[in-house]
Amino acid sequence: MIEGQDIETRQNALAREIAARRDDLVALTQDLIRIPTLNPPGECYRDICDYLARRLKPSGFEIKLLRAEGTPGDSARYPRWNVVARREGGRVGPCVHFNSHIDVVEAGAGWTFDPFGGTVSDGKIYGRGACDMKGGLAASIIAAEAFIALWPEYPGAIEISGTADEETGGYGGVAWLAEQGYFSPERVQHVIIPEPLNKDRICLGHRGVMWAQIKTHGRIAHGSMPFLGDCAVRHMGAVISEMESSLFPALAQKHTSMPVVPDGARQSTMNINSLHGGQAEPAPDFTGFPSACVPDEARMVIDRRYLIEEQADEVREEIITLLERVKAERAGFRYDFEELWQVSPTMTSVDAPVVKAVERGIRSALSCEPVHVVSPGTYDQKHIDRIGRLKYCIAYGPGILDLAHQPDEYVGIDDMVDSAKVMAFALDDLLYGRT
Numbered sequence: 001m002i003e004g005q006d007i008e009t010r011q012n013a014l015a016r017e018i019a020a021r022r023d024d025l026v027a028l029t030q031d032l033i034r035i036p037t038l039n040p041p042g043e044c045y046r047d048i049c050d051y052l053a054r055r056l057k058p059s060g061f062e063i064k065l066l067r068a069e070g071t072p073g074d075s076a077r078y079p080r081w082n083v084v085a086r087r088e089g090g091r092v093g094p095c096v097h098f099n100s101h102i103d104v105v106e107a108g109a110g111w112t113f114d115p116f117g118g119t120v121s122d123g124k125i126y127g128r129g130a131c132d133m134k135g136g137l138a139a140s141i142i143a144a145e146a147f148i149a150l151w152p153e154y155p156g157a158i159e160i161s162g163t164a165d166e167e168t169g170g171y172g173g174v175a176w177l178a179e180q181g182y183f184s185p186e187r188v189q190h191v192i193i194p195e196p197l198n199k200d201r202i203c204l205g206h207r208g209v210m211w212a213q214i215k216t217h218g219r220i221a222h223g224s225m226p227f228l229g230d231c232a233v234r235h236m237g238a239v240i241s242e243m244e245s246s247l248f249p250a251l252a253q254k255h256t257s258m259p260v261v262p263d264g265a266r267q268s269t270m271n272i273n274s275l276h277g278g279q280a281e282p283a284p285d286f287t288g289f290p291s292a293c294v295p296d297e298a299r300m301v302i303d304r305r306y307l308i309e310e311q312a313d314e315v316r317e318e319i320i321t322l323l324e325r326v327k328a329e330r331a332g333f334r335y336d337f338e339e340l341w342q343v344s345p346t347m348t349s350v351d352a353p354v355v356k357a358v359e360r361g362i363r364s365a366l367s368c369e370p371v372h373v374v375s376p377g378t379y380d381q382k383h384i385d386r387i388g389r390l391k392y393c394i395a396y397g398p399g400i401l402d403l404a405h406q407p408d409e410y411v412g413i414d415d416m417v418d419s420a421k422v423m424a425f426a427l428d429d430l431l432y433g434r435t
């Protein structure tokens with residue numbers, strides 16, 4: 001193959017290479033699903049990293065197996081392994097990085113297929129992680145391998161990483177790698193995360209998130225004489241009532257210009273994640289009765305998702321103002337507010353080369369117009385953006401987002417082939433600087 005070919009000829013060659021690898025793509029996805037990388041607790045990370053290393057070495061990738069020692073969850077029993085594979089083309093040029101998380105969530109109930117069997121049925125591959133996101137990982141590997149087979153001496157470098165713990169925050173995965181410099185803009189210029197966003201969509205980023213804990217305090221007393229105590233649960237009830245009457249309606253009025261999907265997430269939202277008050281829940285086999293006590297503490301955890309138009313300080317202030325309002329109206333009301341975790345919203349510019357390249361790939365491979373979206377929840381892009389300071393990052397991959405974490409999760413084989421073509425076309429554009 002010579003490099004002077006026009007783009008159409010190159011894309012036809014890539015499409016043929018990928019179509020010829022269809023069975024390989026299916027087998028690779030099945031193999032990945034059959035390694036049950038459950039998180040928590042973080043099973044089989046080393047196994048899947050070793051598998052990926054064996055897979056990528058023959059194409060000329062240099063492999064690094066990296067354990068994120070000391071990160072949350074890392075232990076001798078459950079080490080946090082990551083794999084970073086890099087292949088230089090032999091000439092100066094940019095680095096394009098495909099990042100996939102290797103972990104999957106628990107299978108849960110309701111499956112008609114073996115969640116770790118990788119069964120193929122009716123053009124789909126079933127299994128936990130099929131769409132989120134072992135199908136995307138497999139598609140990116142096939143895209144890279146097809147590209148390398150045609151033009152092994154490309155400018156720049158291709159990287160493929162398999163990283164731990166995305167489902168639990170990414171601290172033993174992308175966050176740690178970013179801290180070690182693996183996602184610095186000097187080293188990597190463009191990142192594609194093949195999360196399942198549908199093959200015609202480009203995900204530019206995500207909303208922000210703030211987790212916080214609210215505690216209300218009371219005074220314990222005998223339950224037959226509640227007037228001698230002070231019920232923390234009733235105080236919490238007043239907080240919820242204030243949220244219902246003022247906060248939730250206010251959040252529904254805050255609309256965003258971010259193209260968040262689904263539509264319901266195109267505004268500020270808040271979930272009451274948990275609520276505990278009074279005596280601890282008894283064990284399921286406990287047959288006794290509760291004792292008569294007035295609860296002296298209640299605890300609520302909230303999960304507030306915010307927009308690029310909002311600031312973290314405003315989001316925090318809004319809750320504190322609400323609590324102060326309840327305090328002003330309610331005798332004996334005492335509370336604590338503690339922020340647990342905060343991630344800023346992020347949105348890559350639509351003018352970024354990686355966006356342009358994938359847009360063109362979608363138009364050429366699928367003959368349709370690409371759609372820009374933003375994720376309602378965060379994913380590893382947050383660490384690439386905040387820790388790595390790398391701004392040219394998107395999520396693009398096969399699979400239907402709604403199937404993630406569901407029983408009978410699957411990825412469509414045609415969708416994987418199509419998105420592998422898009423990724424390969426984008427790779428070609430980015431490495432050769434046609435963006």
Ligand SMILES: [Zn+2]
Pocket residue numbers: 101132133166195196
């Ligand atoms: Zn995912």
